Amino acid sequence: METMAINYWAVAVATLMNLVIGGLWYSPMLFAKVWQRSAGITDEQLKAFNPAKVFTITLIVSWVICINLAFFLASPGTDWQWGMTAGFLAGFGWAAMIFVVISLFEQRSLAYMLVHGGYITAYFTLAGLVIGAWQ
DSSP: OOOOOOOHHHHHHHHHHHHHHHHHHTSTTTTHHHHHHHHTOOHHHHHTOOHHHHHHHHHHHHHHHHHHHHHHTOSTTOOHHHHHHHHHIIIIIIIIHHHHHHHHHTTOOHHHHHHHHHHHHHHHHHHHHHHHHTO
């Protein structure tokens, strides 16, 4: 049996990228207003959230995503291009699509699905790029 080579530094960087990408994606520079409106979240609710809880759980979940992606990309022939492609395929083809199904049953708007589905796809794609490049 072949031993899989996982670069844990790449996994760590890709994990932390989730906070950066999410911070930008859901900022007023990009999609904050559309997200807030489509999710039905008020300014008061945003002010009341618990950052320690949210960021801790986000980091744990992001690490699980990235370590999982790293196992898929652990082949010796993996490079940044395949990493980015695999990340896109996993993000768009699996994660974003199941998110759309869940959103449809919750009767969410198209804007809600596009904002979150776009974020999921962007994050997986960039995480795959980092993990693939650093293989």
